[in-house]
Amino acid sequence: MTELEKINAKAQGIRFFDITESQDLDNLASLRLMRQISFPSPNATEQVKAVLKTLSTAGPKENLAKFTSFRTRYYRSDTGRQSQQWLLSKIAEITDDYASNSLKEHISISEFSHSWGQNSIIVSINGSSVEDDDIVIISAHQDSTNIWPFLPAPGADDDGSGSVTILESYRALIAAEFRPVRTVEFHWYSAEEGGLLGSQAVAQYYAAQSRNVLAMTQLDMTAWVKRGTSEEFGIITDYVDPDLTEFNKKLVDAYLEIPYVATKCGYACSDHASWGKAGYASSFCTESAFENTNKYIHTSNDRIDISAEFSFDHMLRFSKFAVAFAVELGGWKA
Template identity: 70%
Template sequence: MKSLFALVALAVVASASPIDGEQVPFALESFPGFSLDLSAQRLVEMQGQPPVWMSELEKIQAKQRGIKFFDITDTRDLGTVPRLQAKASFPSPNATEKVKPILKTLSTKGPEENLREFTSFRTRHYRSDTGRQSQVWLKKRISEITSEWGSKSLQNKIKISEFSHSWGQNSVIARINGSSTTDDGVIIIGAHQDSTNMWPFLPAPGADDDGSGSVTILESYRALLAADFHPVRSIEFHWYSAEEGGLLGSQAVAQAYEGHVNVIAMSQFDMTAWVKRGTREEVGLIMDFVDLPLTEFNKQLIDLYLDIPWVETKCGYACSDHASWRKAGYPSSFTIESTFENSNKNIHSANDRIDVSDEFSFLHMLEFSKLAVAFAVELGSVSN
């Protein structure tokens, strides 16, 4: 006999309509390729409330209602360790002669090729077989770009690693070690590699959320290597797992760094492709739950290096992986494709595809690759 939970879950699934042409399954046992126990209990933290235990199914339902949260089951101590050093200041950009030549080498060719491959997986859900396969492909692609574009001397400073997670899809980190012997600061540029549908067992190509951010920062990484940029401070590119599950991957990484790694600044790139028809092309700067001095620094970078303006916007509590670093006490910022109101409404569905609309723009993504390059060079070229 099925448990009461199973009967409830069956009722939830059975009441749903077919989505995007695929029939919703009507039994909990009919989800091959996933290791997601809908009855598993998770500790969830929402804004202004004490943490509560809820099932994985209840997490899915909360996400469907637009509720943002941290899943803190494995990271309950995040934010409790004292900072390694005092927060850094962010002076006005002054590395123009280093940044501008690199910007000229950025292209839409690589991001488009990479994103077509990245969205070919049925879903990149962090508890799916194809989610694990997409992560393996991503790490392999990062390694290929490193071998193809990095000089031997620069490759000797680079380490590409997986940050292991219990759910199978690991976060990926590419680190370019800095040359300074006195400054242990680290600059982080991040995106999340996973995708999800509102009902997670359905297809989720995740072209914009956050395939766009993932390949945007990958193109920035390629350009830095092609320019043979040897940073003074270490620079890390992060591709997080399980953002859609409650910022699980980035919380785990931030907790591992907390109190041990001197993170100077973290910049998150989540959704960089969408330009809503009839609106001005612009960079959305998230202004809530971020480090405001670092966000002001990003404004200066946009004014100096990009061809489009910035606009202030908000996205709410725990809305992307920058929130994990802020929780750990590190300066973090978040840029998005537009104001939150004008962002892509096809996310978390099978329609989050490259070809769904001419509003999906690789040229728009290119502006964000410029921003990531400028962020890395300006903050990675200085010491103390």
């Protein structure tokens, strides 16, 4: 299909993966030995809670104001490339400011190159274990789109909110001198709006290298609290790994001040689906029950200031969740 045909399909509500550059993903999954993984109940309470106290809305507010100032973060646009480069520089700046010199030796920041110009970003905090090569992934997608890509797409909620949410979690963890037993990675994917292109490419690369991803979770849209509803933490239950999803529910119960709501997307609606397609345990969390999510996405009104329903305090709940996910599954070297 041409790019215009893809745009028209999306405008008509057709859901799809774009498998142009990731046609081996299913084959790689079938070649993988599917591991039987059991996820424990949360048990790192004191370590997690110590980090949660240091999380703030200040960084996300400043970062999202900048991130949404680009006219669009559409993955094939010049400003999409520029926004990715800004995000990369911001991650490097936070790492330089908050990680100790000894911790920096265990952190790597890299671009995962794509043919369309806007690259994905991978930050790895290397695990201390010699025997355990499992990887824990926390992710969001950095690109934005309007229904017609030539129109402005600030993408404050979709998925600027998730992008700065996990960035705040990363900042707090490295400031707390987080030394995971297993490697913990933060991913910011390109071209989710183009058919999960960036995450498919990364998942295909990991699967081809037989990397052991224990668990991944995607945070896509974390800011919206619909007027007239109670604040809640949306946990998607379709097109996900059921055991990891149950573990996520336990994290919310243990560490968040709001309840979770089990909800369905109805389709493979974000980057977690790429990892599930590759045979890995993946999960997806979002701002609310699916029917209560932000109605302004994919328009020029997906902005910070469009409504009081856009909440940085709500985003903070998801930063807490990401910290808990990293510490509980990554472990913390004594």
